[in-house]
Amino acid sequence: MIRSLKLSATLLTLALASITFAAGDTPYSVKSTIKIGGDGRWDYVTVNPSTHLLYVTRSTHTQVIDPSSGKVTADIAGGAGLHGVALVPSANRGFLTDGKGAQLIVFDMQSNEVLGKVAAADDADGIIYDAGSDRVLVACGDAAQLLVLDPKPEVKSLSVEKVDLGGKPEFLAADGKGRAFVDLQDKNQIAVVDLKSKSVVNRWDIGEGKSPTGLAIDPDKGHLFIGCRNQKLIVLNTADGKVLGDVAIGKGNDACAFDAPYALASCGDGTLAVIKESDDGKWTAMQTGTATGARTAALDPSTHEIYLPTADFDPPKEGQRRPTAKPGTFKIVVVERE
Numbered sequence: 001m002i003r004s005l006k007l008s009a010t011l012l013t014l015a016l017a018s019i020t021f022a023a024g025d026t027p028y029s030v031k032s033t034i035k036i037g038g039d040g041r042w043d044y045v046t047v048n049p050s051t052h053l054l055y056v057t058r059s060t061h062t063q064v065i066d067p068s069s070g071k072v073t074a075d076i077a078g079g080a081g082l083h084g085v086a087l088v089p090s091a092n093r094g095f096l097t098d099g100k101g102a103q104l105i106v107f108d109m110q111s112n113e114v115l116g117k118v119a120a121a122d123d124a125d126g127i128i129y130d131a132g133s134d135r136v137l138v139a140c141g142d143a144a145q146l147l148v149l150d151p152k153p154e155v156k157s158l159s160v161e162k163v164d165l166g167g168k169p170e171f172l173a174a175d176g177k178g179r180a181f182v183d184l185q186d187k188n189q190i191a192v193v194d195l196k197s198k199s200v201v202n203r204w205d206i207g208e209g210k211s212p213t214g215l216a217i218d219p220d221k222g223h224l225f226i227g228c229r230n231q232k233l234i235v236l237n238t239a240d241g242k243v244l245g246d247v248a249i250g251k252g253n254d255a256c257a258f259d260a261p262y263a264l265a266s267c268g269d270g271t272l273a274v275i276k277e278s279d280d281g282k283w284t285a286m287q288t289g290t291a292t293g294a295r296t297a298a299l300d301p302s303t304h305e306i307y308l309p310t311a312d313f314d315p316p317k318e319g320q321r322r323p324t325a326k327p328g329t330f331k332i333v334v335v336e337r338e
Helices: 007-016
Strands: 028-037 045-047 054-057 061-066 070-077 082-088 092-100 103-108 114-119 125-128 135-140 145-149 160-164 169-174 180-186 189-194 199-205 212-218 225-230 230-236 243-248 252-261 262-267 269-278 283-288 298-300 303-311 329-337
Touching: 045 082, 045 298, 045 303, 054 082, 054 283, 061 082, 082 135, 082 230, 092 125, 103 125, 103 145, 125 169, 135 212, 145 169, 145 303, 169 212, 180 212, 225 252, 225 262, 230 262, 243 283, 252 298, 262 303
Parallel strands: 082 125, 212 252
Antiparallel strands: 028 329, 045 054, 054 061, 061 070, 082 092, 092 103, 103 114, 125 135, 135 145, 145 160, 169 180, 180 189, 189 199, 212 225, 225 230, 230 243, 252 262, 262 269, 269 283, 298 303, 303 329
16 A cells, blocks of 8 residues: 555545555565675666576666576676666577667677677667567667567677657567557557557557556456556556556556566555456455565566565655665565465
8 A cells, every 4th residue: 555645545546446456465475685786777677587597787787697596697798878688588699778878789698798789769778579579679768669670680680670659668568469569658658569560550548547667468368557657557458458447556666567367566665566357357456565666577487486676775865856776785676476
């Protein structure tokens, strides 16, 4: 429950919502905290389900972490403002988004050697690999574009195709059947992209959700889970864009995940929202505590463990909007499922 809200306002919100928010135990709890340290801020974390290694961007370098030992096994240098990582095991390649450099950095997944760079677009940010289309997809915020990249040619021959989105994207998901869904922060919409024609085929409003950030998909049931900065998670039907409802989540969401039958939303206020559909078609949300600043997350589908990067913080200084991370305190909070 969001403690900063007054009880009366909370009850009113829940009465009006089509999805209920329930307090209670969740099947997820904090298992451990891995102390990593090192310099640089962080953004997205990505997990390799085969090796269970974590890839965490740290602004100008990327740490590869073995959560079983808590050790940094490699450190990939390069980048001016790194955001996300996409892994393509079939090509033995990883791709890093460098927003400030408007480029993608390509590395070898075995040696972690940088293989080269590919020109992208301004503010290259969220990135995924869609196995269904065998393409790397990149959301570029300031450029208002989706980039589509075949990851397998020689690095010097790699090039991107650009799709104009008509709004600034944050993150994206794919259904594995030729469609990508991209949240547009400034439009409060989902842009639906046909990956074959490289065109936007639909734009769906997301109801009461504002400034969408996190995004995850249940491709089997056709549910899209959209975490928003106004402390709502919107559930959308991927067939027609119908809003199935909304649920209260914590403050500062930056990532969502799907771990059947649960949708998850990690929030910077130190909460992890756990959302489930009931037999009557309604949705119930609960929260479990994580750690302040743990706003991004990655799910290992083979272990059902969730990894949330964060750090220890000093209180915000006068005029600062966010608290300052204490040097050397970077860590990974590990959440396990019963």
